[in-house]
Amino acid sequence: MPSQKGCINVFRHGYRYNFRDISRKGCKVWRCVRKDVCKAKIVTSEENKIIKEDTHNCIPDEIENLNLKIKCKCIEKVTNEATPISQIYQDVLEELQIAEKGLGDKIIPLKSLTSTLHRHRQKAKKQIWIVAS
Ligand SMILES: [Zn+2]
DSSP states (O other): OOOOTTOOEEEETTEEEEEEEEOTTSOEEEEESOTTTOOOEEEEOTTSOEEEEOOOSSOOOHHHHHHHHHHHHHHHHHHHOOSOHHHHHHHHHHHTTTTTTTOTTTSOOHHHHHHHHHHHHHHHHTSOOOOOO
8 A cells, every 4th residue: 555755645456546534533534536526435544454445436547647656656765765866767667567567658757757856855855864873
C-alpha cells in the first residue's frame, strides 16, 4: 500500500485515491479520484491494511496512474537519497518493470520531471540532519 511522502495518493488495482478523512476509529478514508462519476472509497487501518473497499463505477486510466506512480517514487527517492536524478529515474523505471512491460514509449520522460525533482531535492537539502553519536 504505497502512500509516498510528497504525494498523498493511494494506488490500488489501477485505481487512484485521494485522502479524504480520518474515521473515529483512526482509520483513513480514501476516495476515488474520479469523484464526478464514481463514489468508491477504501478504508485503511493504521497499519495500512485495507479494511473496506467499494466497487468502482469508473474505469482506471492505467497509464496516467503509472505516470503518477513514477513521479511519486522519484520524489520520494530524491528526497531521501543523494543519487543523481537521472539515475533515480532509471531506478524507478526498473523497479516498476517499465521496459519488461513494453511501456517505455507511454511513460513520462525524464525532462518533464527534472524541474519538479530538482525543487524537491533543494527542499530536502534545507533540512538539518543531526547525527547522534
Ligand atoms: Zn472509481
